[in-house]
Amino acid sequence: MKKIGLFFLGFLIIGFVFFIDYVIMPVWSLNYPLTLIALLVLAAIASGVIIGLVRQKVAYSSLLLVAIVLVLIVGQFFRSTSIFHHAEKRALIGDIQEKQFTTEISPVDLTKLPEVTPNMALNLGDKRLGEDLALGSQVTLQSFWANHVDGELYYVAPLAHSGFFRWLDNKEGTPGYIIINAANQRDVKLVREIDGEAIRIKYQPSSFLGDDLKRKIYRSGYRNIGLTDFSFELDDEFKPHWVVTLYKNRVGASGSDPVGVVIVDPATGDMEEYDLDNMPTWVDRAIPMDIAIDQINYWGRYVNGWWNPSKRGMLQTTDGTKIVYNNGRSYYYTGITSAGADESTIGFMLVDTRSKESVLYRISGATENAAMRSAEGAVQQFEYTATFPVLINLEGEPTYYMTLLDRQGLIKQFAFVNVKDYSIVGIGESKQQASSNYVARLRDRGQWSPLENAYEEVELTGKVVRIGTTTIDAATYYYLLLDTKAEKVFIAPLSMSNQLPLTKEGDQVRIHYFDSPSSSVNLSNFKNLDIGEAGTNN
Template identity: 45%
Template sequence: MFFLGNILLNHINLNPIYPESAFFYCVVVTAYLALYCLQRMGGFIVSRQSGAVSVNYERNGSAIPKWALIVAGICWGAYLVVSLGSTVIFNVNAYRGQMPDFREGEFNADVQLVDTTQLPVVDLEMAKKLADKKLGENPSLGSQVVLGEPTVQMVDGELVWVAPTYHSGFFKWVTNLSGSQGYVIVSATNPQDVRYVDSHRIKIQPGAYLFDDLSFYARFFGAPFTGLTDYSFELDDEGNPYWVISTYRNTWGFRLPEATGALIINAETGERRKYDLDDLPEWVDRVQPEDFIIRQIDNKGEYINGFLNFADKDKYKTSPGDIIVYNNGDCYLFTGVTSVGADESAIGFVMVDMVTKEPTIYRISGATEQSAQKSAEGKVQQFGYYASWPIIVNVNGTPSYFMTLKDDEGLLKQYAYVSVKDYLVVGVGESVPEAKVNYEKALRQNVSSDTTITETTAKTVSGTVQRIAAEYSASGTVYRFVLENRPDKLFTAAASLSEELAITREGDSIRVEYLDNGAGLCEVTGFDNLAFEQK
């Protein structure tokens, strides 16, 4: 009975307003009535003949009570009526209106200018490989634990992937009842920054046993009568591990689930608390399940002109992929939207706040994410690299896709920018700054009447180097320097831009061409060390 209860509590809640719970109650009531009727109408007789035991059922002539049939009929009838009544046929407005009306956004005002040092170059696939490699550096640890699914998040202002450790089996759990040891942090912006943190234990985890199992613990101790979904491993700004589980309710019968808040469980201590959307801790990045958001956007586009819109007038749908992005410190789900029937052009892009569910649409027509991937791959087709799923960034006022280019082993090889409005405008490079410089050159060469480029005209300045330093990462070497006559400007230059960068020192006279984004950050597009020439 304990294991039966464990299975049931892992998969359903005890509130009959949820479809899985209602179905379960119908089955339980029907089974109970069936057993009652069998007992009332007769009984089982056990007999032994020649050493063999036989069980036979003998009726006593009683009929099935009508009230039992009525009760069972009421249960199943109510379930079927609510299920049918929950469909779009009976309330198309509920399906269309679950996602609030889009706010018309202004791309340049809402999306911050790209900072090449903060672009997420590590995707989920690479995060898994890097985390596994870090775990494999400790053979004794690798035999005790396995890694869970990495989750991208902002921790104390740093964008990272975090993967918890799990017990590798029953006996490992028995010998480590205090929990598996630690988690792995992979920087989303620097593939060389991978850290194993062993100062915390993960006691509550998926696949554990008895009360340490996450889903059982959350259901039995945290929210027995509440819908739970989207289990996410997150850290607070001090590095303490938590499980953030979205709570939800159905807004139309058994359909249209809507996030209501979160159940947050301390993975070390099991301490738990339910939060509404308006009182979540500040470190919680998201509580809106991605599949909820995508389904609501699709419903809004599918039923924009009602249920019987056979001509598909004004219909739209989301792109076949989506991605989590951070802008100005907030977490958003980003996806393109295309007209129904069109698969090569986007009519705009939607960013949805993953806490408040506030949607913003940017009506920028252009290439879809898949088209941008193909364009970037075509630029390096001689190498056979494939592109990661792109994110949209603001390059000097121009909506642009950014993606990484990887080889068949999943290793980062190059980086690419593709214009949203014209996917033939591509810039690639072996470092992020180099790719951006090449992309900006391509933009200036392909300016069209409907393209808005803010402050992309290259400026020139000469001066003496006050400070200079090199930053090394897997995305390439980048030099940063300040000029004595421009102390308010921080210049950034890719090492591949000029061989003279490597020999430049404080006190050298230089001349640079650069693009100023207006925030004091300058991308160098041309570099000349005058002191070297004089020698």
């Protein structure tokens, strides 16, 4: 009877180990909490069965297994707790540099600013799938990832299995991905092939059994290291890949820190491992957002040690995080505020999504939520909802950019809100219109001047090719095209010069503007040379 019981015990232990290895997929290392819990449950099962079989005092010695595991757990607690290891946790983020905003953050091209949000991308993608009735019944969309490809920002999502039986019907993989231009909500494509070769997404999170992406990597030799942040990314030829972050716990069973990535071919399952220093250049994201934010908060929380009841000098991230792009690199953006602060920030931080290099820009101003409420208040009669803002350099000013959505989630207007003074808001039905409104309000407040801009003022003479007007909040703005700079649209308010309404096509003019990469540029000075000195405000 005891032999049968021992055989049953062995079978139970083997079955339990197989279950947690195949289904739960813990990291087999004592530095990961899930493994310690699994060992505790395993020891409890073994002890319980032995006691039930033997029913003698000696059998209670099997409880030693449970005691040993409990000692390991307690030991890991003391190795992990911030009470004793706050300095190590604060150092996880690495050295944080402090830089000037206007000299480091490049001015934006308004045409490149994103219109599409992740939620909007899902709606647009579902609509595109609905146009293909046969495909729409087989697959679904679960998540979109931001990708920077060939100088453009896209949202990309693989076609995912809509259930177990759909997976059985499509064991070779789903046939492609949806790609949406983040700056143009009408640019939505279903990509089924690259250079004539059909795309198959066989290994993905929505697959089952051996086709499950995590299980494929886990059973390929990655049982003793953490796997997280399964990102769908495109290389420079728009070929899809899965980029999965490898991480280790640096402070006992806590303090997760990325150490590299595994890049998986979604069709074949072939994989390559890279350190953070030698990844392919097309990889945008190797640092998980949640790990980056946790490490920033460690850095801010333990500035004066673990025991700091007065919260002296303590900093924390604001609610919400966004991926932003600057000079072709992607960063996590988050505001930094004093502990307990509600509406104001002491600055913001950018964390490189590839290297974790972190930079703090000390600019006192409004939090993202305060800026969103300010933009919504400017159009409160419409009850629009602001999207979480993107921080940009607009006309040399740190500025929040966001879209305003109606109740159906459709873009109705665009908004720019000044970081240092969130009462300065520019609203418009286009990015260019909102930008002109914003700059006009900066001028009215005396907060926009040539000395504060990070780029040079340019003088240009040319012939007017086209001229038009628009009215924003009862103020008239003129839009000009010149033959000497045909790729840019120049914008000036009527208040700049009384010569503007007298200007016609063919007139020779002299303008001043700041050399921004944007295709629409606000003028700092205007003069019609054919009119001479008459009628000028300057």
